[in-house]
Amino acid sequence: MVELDFNLERDVPDLWGKVILVTGGTAGLGASSVSLLAKRNPTCIYITGRNSEAADNVIEGIRRESPDSKTKVKFIECNLTNLSSAKQAAEYLLARESRLDVLMANAGIMATPPGLTKDGYEVQFGTNHIGHALLIRKLLPLLEKTAALPGTDVRIIMLASVGFVMAPRQDGIVFDQLRTTQDYWILGPWQRYGQSKLANILYARELARRYPSITTLAIHPGSTPTNLNGGLSLMDKSVSWVGTLGQSQTLEQGPWNQVWAVGAPRDKVVSGNFYEPVGINSEDQLNSHALNQTLAEKLWDWTEKEIKGYL
Template sequence: MIGMARKWNAQDVPDQHGRVAVVTGANTGLGFDTARVLAERGATVVLAVRNADKGGRAAARIAETAPQADVSVLRLDLTSLESVRAAAREVRSRHPRIDLLINNAGVMYTPKGTTRDGFELQFGTNHLGHFAFTGLLLEALLPVPGSRVVTVSSAMHRVRARIDFGDLRWERRRYDRMAAYAQSKLANLLFTYELQRRLAEGDAGTIAVAAHPGFAATELIRNSPAAVRLVVAKAVAPVFAQSAEMGALPTLRAATDPDVRGGQFYGPDGPFEARGHPKPVTSSRLSHDTAAQRRLWAVSEELTGVEYPL
């Protein structure tokens, strides 16, 4: 147990030798720092990334601080269910047993667009891609004691967020990139809580946990309008932003702290959960709507064609 007087940090990550961790979006930002710490602690780490060249450079950077690290690159494009299926087959052929799946990759505030399968880009990437990838890998996690699925959400799940089941593709409404992002991050939590319920009912040793990084200084905001980027850079970031290394801590704690319980949500302990060290935090009332959780699950299975082995 961590003493009350001391904050949880990367040094508290337990030894990870013998464990296999798959981290999506691990070539940069939060995903990179999550993968780096796990590798430094001895985990076998799979960097699941869209661009294999960038993934290779990320693996080389990790090797600079952890020369003995076992790090490999897996090409995963969450905007393509074909790519998701291929990536899942490849990682399972390499690693029949997986200890950690960290669903970190995502897009934010993108202009209106669609995935290769025709889904709204943010919902399709941030939720549906990870829903499919998790379902296709779950059989490799279920037999492993202490295995975890950690999905990275956002404090934005509270802001103008609801799941419009009648218009998931944003065909009837005027597109709002912020609301679409918030919807995808709410979906991450609904998915986590429903997955945990199903795992618990099946008496599985695997647990599902969520985390959010607060306001981390990463390149994720690159798709925001220029005016928003300027305000963030000049007025918001200097006061509230924290480094990617700090932003990765809630994910790392959710993935490795032995005291974590299924269905918990971790975020920073500072004002507005914008920055600080990781602790259990609460999520919105909408995220705990069990009817929405179950409906989203059914819709996600239908849209992706992936059924879970639970």
């Protein structure tokens, strides 16, 4: 197991007054992050997911662990494979809040079999990138409004991965095939995953460039035995194991990097950059695709056209 330097009280200040949204907050790293953040007393944490029963279990667990916390934890149903659902989730929050301080784009899938979202996109790209992009774009006006308030520090935290290196070498993102299952690569599940995680990094960089009042960070959470690994085939589990050899983290360590990203001092982070556990600026680990400004702009423009009808 790796040794990581993280202390919740030291690294995350008191969050009272802040409103936080965590996608995929009903299980895995999302639920663990919510549990830690609740100990720092934000006013409200919204968690999204598909399962209200799982959300109830997370909320009840927080009440048991942090009985003195004043934080309200609320559930918003959201299926990121369905753009209509992502739109409704954003509008639900917009109707109830006058501020949003942190948007943690945590939900995701990894190395899944070939498939399409409800809207016809390759399922990993549609879930990990497009669904989140729509949610972010719908909530950007509220994030910007909050950033204009005195003393605020508004953040978008994109859960990326070092798995971005598995994206297709020639193109990085194969735009003209994103409405197919892309079931033609040798390591198909991982290349499709890498493509979606590359998109997370590029989108974070472009958000940072276009919206400088908001601190946007791309975060690699590390290798943790969460439910993401549960549905993998034996071969894909082997690929995951080899790729993270010597880098395994405990379940306790799993959420540390993304929680660190909520509280890291603004003058100690660079908006748009990529961070590995815990708080290590890993820009020098990015390849030519991840640093390609032209590709980032192309992704932004392509995404805007795809989600235009839902904004």
